[in-house]
Amino acid sequence: MAQIEIRDLGIDYRKPKSNEVFSAVDSVDLSVEKGEFVTIVGSSGCGKSTLLMAVAGLVDLTRGSIEIDGKRVDGPGPDRAVVFQEASLLPWRSVRGNVKFGLEMQRWSGGDLNERAMQMIRLVGLGRFSDYHPHQLSGGMRQRVNIARALAVDPEVLLMDEPFGALDAQTREIMGTELLRIWERAKKTALFVTHDIDEAIFLADKIVVMGRNPGHIKEVIKVDLPRPRNESILDSDAFHELRKRLRAHLAEDMSSMQLVQEVA
Amino acid sequence: MRSAEITAEPAEARQLSLSFLRPSRSAMIGTLAVLAFLVLWQIAPTMGWVNGRFTSRPTEVLLAAIDIFQNDDFLYHARISLTEFVAGFALAIVVSVPLGVLLGTSKIARHLIDPPLMALYIAPTLVLLPIMVIWLGIDMAPKIAVVFLGAVFPIVLNTMAGMSEADPKFLRMARSFGATKFDIFTRVLVPGSLPALLTGLRLAVGRAVLGVIVGELFVSQAGIGYQLNLYGSAMRIDRLLVYALIVSAFGYTLTVIVRSVENKVRDWRSK
Amino acid sequence: MIAEFFYRRQALVLGTLSMIGIVVFWQIAVDTGFINPFFISTPSQVAAEFKVQFEDGSVATNVAATLYCFVWSLGLAALVGTILGMLAGWFADVESALEPFIWFKYSAPTVAFYPLFVAGLGYGTPTIIAIAFLFALTPIYANTLSGIKNTDRDLARAARSFGARPLDIFLRVALPGSVPVMMAGLRLGVGRALTGVVVAELFGANAGLGYAITYYGQLMQTTKMMVSIVIVIALGVLLTQILSFLETRTDSWRVDSGR
Incomplete structure (x- = not known):
């Protein structure tokens, strides 16, 4: 059995002012193996951070379940640790x-x-x-x-919410390599949220692509690039191939968003 | 592997500064301005621009100061005023810090007590002085009460703000590690609100010093304010100024001390 | 529906409740003999006395006298404080020259010089205005100074790139950008000017709320005294609220430095 099992997950928010119910994440199924590095990528508003916070136990689930090593998540626990976007x-x-x-x-x-x-x-x-x-x-x-x-x-599982989002491109690249070095030594299961395509490919064993309205999983892509990795793989054909595929996904999302804006 | 970043120096490495040996332009201009003011003050009465009876002169003030420190029961009066200040201020801290903590952590308590608190913070609490005199007599008690009233509200309000405006990202981070409410209170809220508490203390110092002086000017038998009143009505402007300067120096020193602690604590905060 | 109103307006509802609670508690504490009315009077007596003083015109006289000094002192403080603050904010040397005096003024309880003012200006209105002026000056000066001094660099640079001269930058970038901070200074000044007026009136005046408080205080007439105390507190809240309102109106002028 996989280490993280997410089944039919749904998370609704109530907007504070209008009392309107808004679905951030819906019908998400995902399993993550022990020691796997999984990146979650998607444009803003696709619920990727919400999904991560749900695994962290910091957000209440509306539907479905999350299990870690067969234990249901109902709050933060010592088996998980979060690396937040702002260093906090x-x-x-x-x-x-x-x-x-x-x-x-x-x-x-x-x-x-x-x-x-x-x-x-x-x-x-x-x-x-x-x-x-x-x-x-x-x-x-x-x-x-x-x-x-x-x-x-x-922790058993390391949860990272765009940890390098506030850094400049150069530092970000260095930190990516550093993170892989640390991860290879620490041997933790990792869930890493980002909106940076290169970062998502570079780090991952498996990329989860999310779409919006409501947040859902569009595709799960295996990454078979050899490890240990360094910046040189950024120029490999396999990397280019993956980058093209992810771009297509995100472009699709953008165009549908524009459509919504034009209609509204 | 690139790791140049780690060897980079920290953003704000502290260096030993010897800059005080070379006075800055602003310090020089400030000193010059004060000197010019003193000279003007000294010669103005001689030149007949102002009536020296009302303005005195720096030299006269200096002589009066020496005289006062030698034989004016200065220490006696200073001790009385200081006692009133310390008692009122200490009382204010004892009451206001727990109250501020309570209001900062309980939204209902805050909504309940905030309006009357704000009203008393805004309103000149010194108007309560005459009624304090009716309640407490004319000794030290009404002055202690006025000092207390002056100091208590800024401390309560700032402690409250520091507690209730704790950064939500810290709270979330602490929760992610399974922090209990008590953990969050002692390790996040309390240290996080320390700068705000110090701001409150600093604002309270000014109000408390004012309280002592106004209280003693209003009615007293001893104390710095009593001396101010005495020399004011006797038109001994030189002596009046000495006492006024002593009060200023006291307030100034205390404010500077609290501010420096405050700045040190605030330094920790990320920008 | 009621629950929702309560939830949304929790602050307002609880605040009103607590104000009413204080008045009720005050009345009951005296009625049940828990506190001697000589010390604190009661809300009903104060209300009745307020009616008397209102009808015989003494409320109007005292409020008018206090407001007269208040307006003069605040007006002078706003004028002088803003001008000095602008000069000091724009010219660093002016700031350096003024700084020792401002620091002295900040830490010296102005009232300590009260006898000096009486000696120079005599008892009554001029002295009261002078004291209150000095009370209100510091926050107005300090806020104007910091507003001008912290003119947004990016905006100033952008203006310069369009060929703006220093005077243009001052008038069109620094000054409008400082308005919200200056309004905050004025709000603080309002509270301090009122304190200054009332405190100075405690010591010597022929009319005014502070005068009435001392006068009845010396006669030990708590009820009559309470009327003026309550008016002062209400006045302080009202004036500050007006300024807070004006301040929020200028909030959109605030330069967001992108943090």
């Missing part, structure tokens, strides 16, 4: 303090907190900066801390 680092804590935060919340009992935190900080390559505060770090460094904080609690 506590500004009054040092790098080490931030990495320790998750451990403190989960009443970590696997040895010394400082030791564990330092280990993770070194893993993401910030060993020298453990006493710095977030405002002293660059955007890329903050996201490394963010990743270290999530890895520290030793």
